[in-house]
């Protein structure tokens with residue numbers, strides 16, 4: 360690694376292991392300087408902004424890192440930025456975002472009280488679904504965000520978020536309505552707000568899911 364790149368990574372707070380070869384001792388492999396394990400928020404955000412782990416980096420206006428309270432009780436995970444999110448750099452904006460805000464308000468929370476992030480940090484073209492290889496490439500960033508937030512409850516909105524967090528290919532309809540686990544963290548699965556805009560009759564389900572999330576955060580019945 361050249362000195363300029365090393366200085367740049369160190370200025371971002373990214374720990375870089377520099378190899379030293381000792382006589383008679385095999386050189387150990389150089390650590391990946393963009394491995395999120397161990398990164399703090401200060402290092403993580405610029406590392407995500409510079410990420411080229413999958414092809415989606417080519418079409419993005421910017422990465423959509425996530426917003427909100429970095430020590431939130433609730434962390435909401437969606438699937439991927441859309442056109443407006445890509446333009447503004449914030450997840451869940453537009454009509455679906457407003458509906459999410461209204462649902463949070465009904466629970467007594469403001470958007471700034473929770474942390475909101477997506478499975479993918481870059482927008483897929485034409486708002487297509489995330490591909491498995493893209494979700495896998497982006498997984499270390501989301502995993503590190505969850506580790507840093509340490510939420511009491513994760514709320515997976517939409518099929519792709521639920522399947523990514525739970526490591527399953529079960530349909531969303533079979534996953535919602537009961538608690539799951541991501542490591543030790545309870546997970547509640549619910550409909551994506553964009554789906555609720557198309558199917559308003561499903562809002563009652565979503566409300567029950569949020570009430571379940573609230574009861575889990577209070578320590579009831581995980």
Ligand code: SF4
Nearest residue numbers: 410412413480481497
């Ligand atoms: S979607 Fe994720 S893995 Fe792919 S380039 Fe963007 S930040 Fe990197």
